[in-house]
Amino acid sequence: MSGNPTVGAAPGRLARTVILSVVGIVFAIPIIAMVEFSLRNLAGGYTIAHWAGVFSPTATVTYAIVFTGLGNSLVLAVVTVIIILVILLPTMVLVQLQFPRLRRVLEFVCIIPITVPAIVMVVGLAPVYSVVARLAGSSIWTLAFAYGITVLPYAYRAIQSNLSAVDVVTLSEAARSLGAGWGSVLWRIILPNLRRGTLAAAFITVAVVLGEFTIASLLNRVNLQTALVQVSRSDPFVAVIFSLLALLFAFVLLLLIGRLASDRRTRDHRKAS
Amino acid sequence: MRPSVIGLTPFAAYVLLFLVIPTLLAVLSGLFDARGNFTVANVVALFTPDILKIFASSFWISAVTAVGGAVVGALVCYALLGMNPQGTLRSMVDSAASVLAQFGGAMLAFAFIATIGLQGFVTVILRDLGINIFANGVWLYQVPGLVLPYLYFQVPLMIITFMPALEGLKPQWAEANATLGGTRLTYWVRIAGPVLAPSFLGSLLLLFANAFSSYATAATLISQGAQIVPLRIRAALISETVLGRSSTAGALALGMIVVMIVLMWGYSALQSRTTRWQQ
Numbered sequence: 001m002s003g004n005p006t007v008g009a010a011p012g013r014l015a016r017t018v019i020l021s022v023v024g025i026v027f028a029i030p031i032i033a034m035v036e037f038s039l040r041n042l043a044g045g046y047t048i049a050h051w052a053g054v055f056s057p058t059a060t061v062t063y064a065i066v067f068t069g070l071g072n073s074l075v076l077a078v079v080t081v082i083i084i085l086v087i088l089l090p091t092m093v094l095v096q097l098q099f100p101r102l103r104r105v106l107e108f109v110c111i112i113p114i115t116v117p118a119i120v121m122v123v124g125l126a127p128v129y130s131v132v133a134r135l136a137g138s139s140i141w142t143l144a145f146a147y148g149i150t151v152l153p154y155a156y157r158a159i160q161s162n163l164s165a166v167d168v169v170t171l172s173e174a175a176r177s178l179g180a181g182w183g184s185v186l187w188r189i190i191l192p193n194l195r196r197g198t199l200a201a202a203f204i205t206v207a208v209v210l211g212e213f214t215i216a217s218l219l220n221r222v223n224l225q226t227a228l229v230q231v232s233r234s235d236p237f238v239a240v241i242f243s244l245l246a247l248l249f250a251f252v253l254l255l256l257i258g259r260l261a262s263d264r265r266t267r268d269h270r271k272a273s
Numbered sequence: 274m275r276p277s278v279i280g281l282t283p284f285a286a287y288v289l290l291f292l293v294i295p296t297l298l299a300v301l302s303g304l305f306d307a308r309g310n311f312t313v314a315n316v317v318a319l320f321t322p323d324i325l326k327i328f329a330s331s332f333w334i335s336a337v338t339a340v341g342g343a344v345v346g347a348l349v350c351y352a353l354l355g356m357n358p359q360g361t362l363r364s365m366v367d368s369a370a371s372v373l374a375q376f377g378g379a380m381l382a383f384a385f386i387a388t389i390g391l392q393g394f395v396t397v398i399l400r401d402l403g404i405n406i407f408a409n410g411v412w413l414y415q416v417p418g419l420v421l422p423y424l425y426f427q428v429p430l431m432i433i434t435f436m437p438a439l440e441g442l443k444p445q446w447a448e449a450n451a452t453l454g455g456t457r458l459t460y461w462v463r464i465a466g467p468v469l470a471p472s473f474l475g476s477l478l479l480l481f482a483n484a485f486s487s488y489a490t491a492a493t494l495i496s497q498g499a500q501i502v503p504l505r506i507r508a509a510l511i512s513e514t515v516l517g518r519s520s521t522a523g524a525l526a527l528g529m530i531v532v533m534i535v536l537m538w539g540y541s542a543l544q545s546r547t548t549r550w551q552q
Contacts, residue, residue, distance in 0.1 A: 011352055120530060124302070147290050
């Protein structure tokens with residue numbers, strides 16, 4: 001990996017430092033600008049009043065729309081994770097165990113949502129949702145059906161990288177030959193081995209759902225993003241503060257995913273050596 | 274009891290209801306008129322100068338931000354080469370890239386309004402230095418204003434997609450090059466360059482597709498008008514769904530899908546060439 005830097009492909013220390021610091025600084029500017037903006041006082045100077053307002057006990061009343069949006073987005077995140085766990089995960093395990101020939105088909109299906117832009121989906125989702133509203137009402141959680149499709153490529157990739165690293169076929173055959181039923185094979189043998197991939201899929205799902213705007217906005221539903229746009233018209237400071245908090249939350253979430261992945265990598269290395 | 278084909282039905286039904294049917298409805302609604310008769314009139318209408326201009330500016334913004342994002346992102350990947358993948362800096366960069374690649378939408382628009390808006394952080398600093406970035410008019414709320422926000426998610430996406438290819442470069446190739454008397458320049462021009470080319474072009478196409486299909490940032494920044502295809506679809510949806518039919522939106526959606534299929538087909542073709550070297 002390392003080797004002599006004059007021979008290998010790796011850059012010199014100077015080139016590396018210059019590139020990383022220039023790009024790093026440029027990418028930090030908008031974040032710094034948001035922090036600076038959120039501290040501005042309309043009358044000039046700086047104040048923490050906007051931040052204090054967001055964390056004050058009356059905030060849920062003052063910024064009711066944002067908290068409704070946040071609540072809706074959290075409900076949607078939970079329901080979408082459930083859809084992934086109940087519909088996608090068992091299908092992937094089943095295909096891995098029983099229908100190896102369908103693996104490519106499943107992969108293809110799960111990648112399609114990258115090719116179909118959300119704005120195109122919305123055109124077709126509008127009529128579908130008028131039927132859904134008639135059958136299941138128009139409560140916010142129904143939107144999770146559409147979000148489950150949006151997160152399909154990400155969730156698939158997270159689970160699949162775990163699934164292909166574990167020999168589920170041998171594991172399930174061993175369990176079966178010891179007399180375990182399919183239920184306990186799935187619940188006690190396979191799922192515990194897929195904990196990392198499943199957790200990573202759940203995290204990326206939460207991150208994507210919290211950032212979703214297109215579908216909610218054009219189907220006239222309130223979620224975190226549409227609420228932020230709405231509140232930004234009357235109080236841009238609050239919109240910026242919530243954006244910063246959402247960004248921080250997503251960063252922590254993805255740092256955790258990275259930790260999960262690198263844990264697995266080190267474990268695999270140890271196993272291999 | 275053996276799990277069988279029945280076990281696949283929930284997923285199949287779900288994908289059919291919420292992926293296949295909406296996509297077909299979107300695309301087909303462009304091919305039928307209000308009375309349900311087949312027509313190509315809406316598709317033909319795509320080739321009017323008006324709509325072609327909108328597609329052209331969508332292509333322009335996608336191309337500019339794809340090339341810019343690919344070049345800067347590849348430079349960052351190069352700078353990260355040879356660092357411990359488990360190290361703190363690498364995992365911070367990885368997580369930041371994943372967050373920022375997803376950081377689209379309204380929040381990104383707010384970030385850039387706070388940065389280069391009329392009263393933005395950078396605008397004010399530059400104004401104090403005597404530089405007016407809006408001397409030729411306020412371009413932030415026009416198509417050119419999308420370039421910087423789009424780059425903000427294109428560069429991280431490039432880092433995520435291109436890094437595996439760079440890490441696939443085998444140290445033996447560099448050693449062989451050095452043993453045979455090659456310089457670092459010959460290494461990059463004659464070995465790493467050709468090996469990385471398909472992967473770089475593939476990532477470029479992916480970035481293009483990403484910009485082409487993104488909606489939320491543009492919708493928040495450009496609240497009025499329809500300068501790019503996704504915004505034209507918004508305009509069509511808002512004006513037409515009242516009547517229950519959205520033929521224009523359908524035809525535009527069809528146009529977008531055709532572009533996306535070509536892009537993703539190219540991407541997967543290039544990707545399969547890439548994996549040849551990553552055994």
